[in-house]
Amino acid sequence: MTSALPQALPYALIATDLDGTLLCAGDTVSARSYEALATAREAGAQHIIVTGRPVPQVRHVLDDLGYTGLAVCGQGAQVYDAARGSLLHSVSMDRDLAEVALGKIEAEIGEVYAAVNQEGVDAEMLIGPGYRMWHPHLPTVRVARRGDLWASPINKVLLQHPELDDDELTRVARAVVGDLVNVTMAGEHTVELQPPGIDKATGLARAAAVLGVGGESTIAFGDMPNDIPMFAWAARGVAMANAHRELVAVADEVTLSNEEDGIAVVLERLFA
Secondary structure (H helix, E strand, O other): OOOOOOOOOOOOEEEEOHHHHHOEOOOEOOHHHHHHHHHHHHOOOEEEEEOOOOHHHOHHHHHHHOOOOEEEEHHHOEEEEOOOOEEEEEOOEOHHHHHHHHHHHHHHHOOOEEEEEEOOOOOOEEEOOOOOOOOOOOOOEEOOOHHHHHOOOEEEEEEEOOOOOHHHHHHHHHHHHOOOOEEEEEEOOEEEEEOOOOOHHHHHHHHHHHHOOOHHHEEEEEOOHHHHHHHHHOOEEEEOOOOOHHHHHHOOEEOOOHHHOHHHHHHHHHOO
C-alpha cells in the first residue's frame, strides 16, 4: 500500500495590505481572519503584511496579532523584522528632492498641505500647516512651518489639497513630478510621494527573497491603487469589495469587503 503524497500548497506566500483589507474598524483583525491566516500557516504558507504605514504606525497592530514575521512598511521603503524589532532594509527619501517636487506641484495647482513620515523604527509623523490627519488614533507631531518637516531623514511625503480630490491630486502630481518621484494613492485623503523606484512590489520582492519565495507562489490582497504593483508582482491579486476601481480593474478576483472578512473567505477556500 502506497502512502499519499503531500498536497502542494496553493500559495506559499500570502501578502496582505492592512487598512481597508485585513484591518476592520479600530485597527482590529477579526477572529475569522485571524483563524484563516493561522490555518494557512499551519498548512505551510507564510504571511507578510505589506502596508503604506511606516513601522511606528504599525507595530501596535503587529503586537496585537502576535505577528513575528517580516513586514513591508512605508509603502515598500522598509522591511521590518517584527520578531527582532529591527529594520532589515530601509530607503530614505532625498529631502531636497521632496522640496523640489512639492514646489513643482504647487506651481501647477496652488498650495498643498504636507506631512512626512520620518525614517526609523521610533520615528515620528510630522504634520505641516493645513494638513488634516484622518486617523487620529495614530501618533503625530504638528509643526509650525513647512521647513520643519525636513529636520530629520524621511521616507515619504503625504499630500492634501484644499479643493482637489484624491484622484485628481494624484493625476496632477504624477503628471508634474512623476519623473522625479513615485506618486501613489494609498488611501482616502492619502496621496504620497516616495523615492523613485520604491513601491509595494519592490519591498515585497525583497522580503519574499529573504523567505525564499517568489512572486509565482504569492497571493496578494489589497484595496487601493498603491497595491497595483504588488498585484503585478504576485501570481494572483485579490481586491476587496471596497477597493478602488483602479485596483479592481487589474485584480484576478474580487472578494467581500474587509468588514465582511473578505480575506478569510478566500483563504478558507484555498486552505480548507
